[in-house]
Amino acid sequence: MSLDTVVEDIREEAHARAEDIRDDAESRATEIESAAEEDAEEILADAEREVEREVEQLREQRLSSAKLEAKQKRLEARRDVLSDVREQVESALVDLEGDSREELTRDLLESASVEFDEGDDVSVYGRTDDQDLLESILADYDGYEYAGEYDCLGGVVVESDQSRVRVNNTFDSVLEDVWEDNLQEISNRLFEQ
Template sequence: MSLETVVEDVRDEARARAEEIREAGESRAEEIISEAEADAEEIVEQREQEVQTQIDEEREQALSSAKLTAKQKRLEARRDVLERVREQLEERVAEIDGERREELTRSLLDAAAEEFDDDADVEVYGRESDEAMLTDLLSEYEGWSFAGTEDCLGGVVVESESSRVSVDNTFDSVIAEVWDEELKRISERLFEE
């Protein structure tokens, strides 16, 4: 074998080996590119899911916030309506006059009388414009006297030093008690819940 043949064989082997290395390199490069593309697609999908999740969460938060705001506005409107209803009720009660006012005041005095001993000295306070009516009504109660005015819609505040009892039977207190007891029904009727 001549030197030229050996050189040629070595060159052929080197070319073949270089071709194998090149093919292996291209194959590995394709694998790397394929893996990188797959990783990139996975990252894109993951980011898209994260963005969609964030969008959904923000949408839900915005919806919840809007619902809460609407509920608060509804409650404020209902509270305003209930306040107006109560104000109108108080105005109507304050306007009661004549025999009806006297009848209601007598009922409140009778209810208060049950809290005091028969021989107690009792002081009665009432609305300034009701003084004459109260003085007339109190003539029916022994030991009872008109003691002064009370800032109220009507009715009476009855007190006795000797028995240390004070009874608030004003129209205001009756309205407050009935209002508290009936608020749910009033709301249901007004707002048809």
């Protein structure tokens, strides 16, 4: 065997070996590329699911926010209507005249008078516009006297130093009690659901 033959055999063996290494490298590269593509597809699918989840969550948040805002506007509108109704009632009480005003004022004074002992000096306060009415009613009560103005829609505030009692029987206080006790019913009638 000659040296050329040995060199040629080594060269062929090296080429074969190089070919095997290249085939293994290409096979390995194909496996790595395939695995990378699978990973990329999985990452893309995960990202798409995450985006869909975030979009759905954002949609739900906006929907909830819109519902809450609508509810708040409905409640605000209801408060405005209830406030208007209350103002109309107060206006009607201020405008109440004649026998109706006298009868209500007498009833409120009579109701307050049970809190005082006979012989007490009783001071009665009322709306400035009701002074003449109050003085004429107080003529029927011994020891009762009109003591001055009280800022109210009508009715009386009655007090006595001897009994140390003060009774607020104004239209305002009665309206407040009736309003609070019946607010739910008033609301239900105004906003039948």
